[in-house]
Amino acid sequence: MLGGIRALAGIGPRDAASPASDRAAAYVAGQLRAAGYRVTLQPVAVPAGVSWGVRVPAGTTVDVVADPPGFDPTQPHVVVGAHLDTVPQSPGAEDNASGLMVMAEVARMTLQQPGALPVRFVAFGAEEARGGNGTLYAFGSRHFVAGLGASERRAVRGMVALDRVGVRAAAVPVCHVGGADTSLADAIRRAAVPVAATRACVNRASDHVWFERVGIPAVRLGSVPYAAYHSATDVPTVVDRRQLARSGAVLWAWIRSLR
Template sequence: MQDGIRTLAAMGPRDAASPASDRAASFVAARLRTAGYRVTLVPLGVPAGVSWGVRVPAGTTVDVVADPPGFDPTRPHVVVGAHLDTVPQSPGAEDNASGLMVMAEVARMTRRQPGALPVRFVAFGAEEARGGNGTLYAFGSRHFVASLTGAERSAIRGMVALDRVGVRAAPVPVCHVAGADPSLADAIRAAASPAATRACTNKASDHVSFQKVGIPAARLGSVPYPAYHSARDVPSVVDPAQLSRSGAVLWAWIRSLR
């Protein structure tokens, strides 16, 4: 996982409308194809705005959607996602190369040992806010949800977002949206054993797009760290043991599904 984090961080800042974001999407797509998935790049437009104090242009980004062979989106399944982009002044090792690489590793493991429910893995474009006092964000996951048919939406049993999962912390944060049903987050914690995790609430990642339309959703990650959204978010801030812990929590939940 660390090699992938180093590769992504070396691309530099990956604003959603930038060539670097396109390179990141190609890199993640290649990993998922190598793992045995049918990968589709779904383009979407993003507006100009101000991201973390820096003006960013309008443009096009993509969602990278990875489906296992024979996947039927109208049949029961779960979605695991992580966002591709960074704020424009950060190489984003923790935010969010860490989530992308844990996702890619768990995707590889899931292809080798499929569980009872299929898993659809998605690298979402344009999660970072582009204005609106932080409200104009999660464009990729909102586009993904909006494109689902009614049958496809009903088939999703749960969605987990991996966002900032590598900063060292003894327990892995498992968050639900404040005011929403915490059953999915509770199920993840139960599968991993509560000692390995801690409960939290969070309303600032791609899981919110799913929860807003009634799909149970949770987020793994969100440990505070000094390099957040800065040029200092480099691979050294990511702890290999925490990556493994986060991956183990997700894997335990996937294996528990019936």
Template structure:
């Protein structure tokens, strides 16, 4: 990321596996309207009636003594709830360029480790408590290329004082790529969007806390496309019963930057659609068009299998998919902005 973006995140800390697997459904009206996010306003009492002589036709009876009490001072602007700076697509693009410049990031590679360090640094600078969760990863074949076994990490960022046994939501994005791709869209776009949302949540905390996770080893390692999402599966199985029940919903940001007229909101097709309905309703209220879809190719499937409401945001097909052509120029800043606006509207609607 450019120095200016890094400085900005530092200052902020101080103050959805295969494209063909996605089937798109027709846009339907959202069924959930988010709670209002209008800022609180302060009503002020009228000043006491003046006793000075004037041209007004009203008079003060002689038997009444005018009040001499001083009106209560108005609240200062600093007492108002904090407001997050808007989603910054330029900042997200800087992050996409930074990750793509590292190159292909197979989860067992040194390049992945460098990317995990970078993401952890960004989230720490935004004010989060960050830890790495290591897990065992088998060798296999990723998109036609043999890949080694390894021990990659999930990068987990929690707000200060976070209690995982209390209600919260999870926003995640996979950090790894297939071996032949620098992965600007798949999936630096999701990671950079997640970091930007994390910055906004720290500036303007949500009613439900948000845990942000960069997952390792989402990309398949053989098994005819069935051996994938290793990092998110490990995370879900590592979470105790009470902590798992506390997760009110999980969003996987996966390929969110390619130009499109709508933002895909996909379920895995094996669980509740309540979260997808809520997100689409919040997005509609914010003026963002979405489409419903079914997609089993990302980290949301790990949560859905555990009975947790989950969705994948993103999955628009593009020519550079899983190739060396997946570079930052395939990204459309307007699609990043639509995705950020939709998720921010949903986060603000939580209660």
């Protein structure tokens, strides 16, 4: 996983409307195709705005959607995602090459050892905020959810967003959006008991939010503050190998527990 993190961070900052984001999408798409998935690129329009204090242009990004062989989106399945883009001043090793590479590794494992429910993997474009005092964000996941038909929405049993999953910590954060229904977060934490410590948290700032807003249970893995956040120092040495492994183990344990 660290090799992929170094490759993505080596591209440099990856604002959603930039050619660098396109290169990141191509890299992740290549990883998922090589694993055996059918990969499609869904264009997503993004507005001009201000990202972490820097003006950014309007443009087009993509969602990289990876489906296992024979996948039917109207049949029960789960979605695992991670965002492709960074703020303009950061190479984004932790935020969010870490999430992308844990996703790619678990995607490979899932095809090698299929479980009871298929898993659809998505690298979302344009998660980082582009204005609105931080409220105009997650354009790729919003577009993806809006494009699901009624039967496809009903088929999604849960969604997990991987975002900053390699920050050194004593436990893996399993965050829901708040409110009464914590069933998915609770199920993930139960499945993880044999493999890693977890902690419950509330987070409304990643790609899981748009799934929850249409009634699909959704959580975020990862949400630990770190000094290099949204800065030029978010380089591969920031990422903790053990926390990457723990985050992947939690995700894998949940996937294997699905019935």
